[in-house]
Amino acid sequence: MKKLLLASAAIALVAGAAGAEEIKLGVAVGFTGPLESLAPNMALGAEMAIAEVSNSGLLLGGSTVVAVRGDTTCTDAAAATAMAERLVTAERINGMIGGMCSGETTATLQNVAMPNGIVMISPSATSPALTTIDDNGLFFRTSPSDARQGDVMTEIMMERGIKSAAVTYTNNDYGKGLADSFAAAFEAAGGTITIVQAHDDGKADYSADVAALAAAGGDILVVAGYIDQGGAGIVRGALDAGAFDLFEFPDGMIGQNLVDKFGPEITGSFGQNTAAAGVGRDTYLAMATAAGFDGTSAYSSESYDAAALILLSMAAAGSSDPAVYKGKIMDVANAPGEQILPGELAKALEIIAAGGEVDYVGATAVEMIEPGESAGSFRELEFQGGQMNVVRYR
């Protein structure tokens, strides 16, 4: 027994010393649920950054990094919590890329990440409520708050001369947060909101919801929902009944599936999702294509950036302990320092090892504002004859 104790103490000492180790990062997104078509490309994005760092052999004395996937289900907070609990206690992760949706992310943060002191960087949880949440400095996101998206949507619609809008949102933290921030911004800009109505996901028939929206009327229908769920049902119902011809699609609706499902029927409609223009994005898209997946898929590039930020912060802090490296994330993300694009993570690690500073730009032109979220650049999209075209970046 004594020998065993000594041996384990010795092993603990060795493990504690700075040396090559196996670092595990959780990749927790909704592989099942209302955004399941986006999740695989997000996980692949994060894993591409992880592989890039791991293969370079430059992180913390040649440590390897392994991704551990977890399914947040996007809607079931209890399932997401249990999954995160497993990642933390059984897999012993040092940080987490996730969660995907706002409600589930809040639950995981409060029930698992904070008690265990794990850093979470969400690529896609956008609820304004996450800005003000008390997070012990553990929560970050590479996507902007929906308060910002509400402003961007208002700008786009005002420029297009749209004066009245009906709003339907998916009945959860994401939908409600976005609908409220948009309604506030749109009315402040002088527009009229005819109705703000929740819809539930997973129903067979949305004709009743569409009827209520149609009764309220408006120039356009804002669908703050999910493409693989009720959002698509609402659009289908509205098109069938001839209730609305024009739609505005926020980030939850943007995806190849939208074009596949509705094609030319939504010609003239528009939307926006987070994505920056520039060299970083182009590089990322080329890397994704080379790796065999679609980098334009929503939040894929944000996932890459989230994983890169965690790993570069570990390097900057000289430790894979979340309590230590959490303080470095904002430094790595922002100026001053050498600008780092996707595919240059090895270069960044060298600079850090040489005592220099980096300013991670990444695929989405990362610029973090307090308390740890992306300032947010959006791309405005327009649908024409079954194609999704980028109009401009904001």
Add this chain to the structure above:
Amino acid sequence: MDFLNAIVTLLNYVIIPASSYGAQLALGALGVTLIYGILRFSNFAHGDTMAFGTAATIVVTWGLQSLGVSISPLPTALLALPFGILITAALVLGTDRAVYRFYRAKKSAPIILVMASVGVMFVMNGLTRFLIGVREIQFDDGVRFVINAREFKAATGLAEGLALRSTQVITLVTAVIVVWALFWFLGRTRTGKSMRAFSDNEDLALLSGINPEKVVAVTWIIAAAITTIAGTLFGLDKSFKAFNYFQLLLPIFAAAIVGGLGNPIGAIAGGFVIAFSEVAVTFDFRRVVAYLVPGDWTPSGPIQLLSTEYKFAVSFAILIIVLLFKPTGLFKGKSV
């Protein structure tokens, strides 16, 4: 013109959707009522039998599509229906052999059969997901509209559009044919009469030489046929998702009970009562009223009894009211 606009709005958002939904519920309730009347238990597996039947039909539809068979402008699924019915009938006959026959031989109380059917429901639920997955599936490949909302507006010059989907027409037409065929079968054929005799008085039917196993088997086959048709029509009109059929169980039972369990006419009436109340109670009448009253009387707020999220509460409420005041249903059925 305003009056016409009001009528078109009402048609577009209430009458047409509620009629096709009502027809789907009526067919579903007909199956429940048939099982209840002849086999004497409430079949909780009904919703999932619908799901399975639809899934089987979809699989056959895909097969036909890959062979290039098409009956355009009608959806291919209609051609696949008979095969779907056969597969479903085989499944329910197998279930009867494996589960229900045992309890029937023991002359178990109906509640035990009901509980057994809950078990069957879970198994079928899993079977359906295993067969086709949990995703939403669109399998309607025919012409989508009989009347298109935009074209209607352009043709008539009215402010309101009217949409009539071909699946809605198919639903209503098929429902009428199925109901007519069922009543003809029950009323005119020897087997149908023996089924009714068995339903009215089991002992007397046995004494007069009716083979109970044959009656049971025929009942299951007919129920499987109606169920598969109802499920496929629902899936064509909306979309197929295994879980949605489970949710359909409540309005279907509400329809069967409101109409009077065991009474086929009641099931049909019940289906339409539930469908029309669900749609009308949650409909916002603002636009309709706006067309009918002078301009400045137009209300600014919604004229809606219940928010659309409470749709399911409507069937619950009707169910409770009927059970309280008329337990045998609107058309004399058996009391629950």
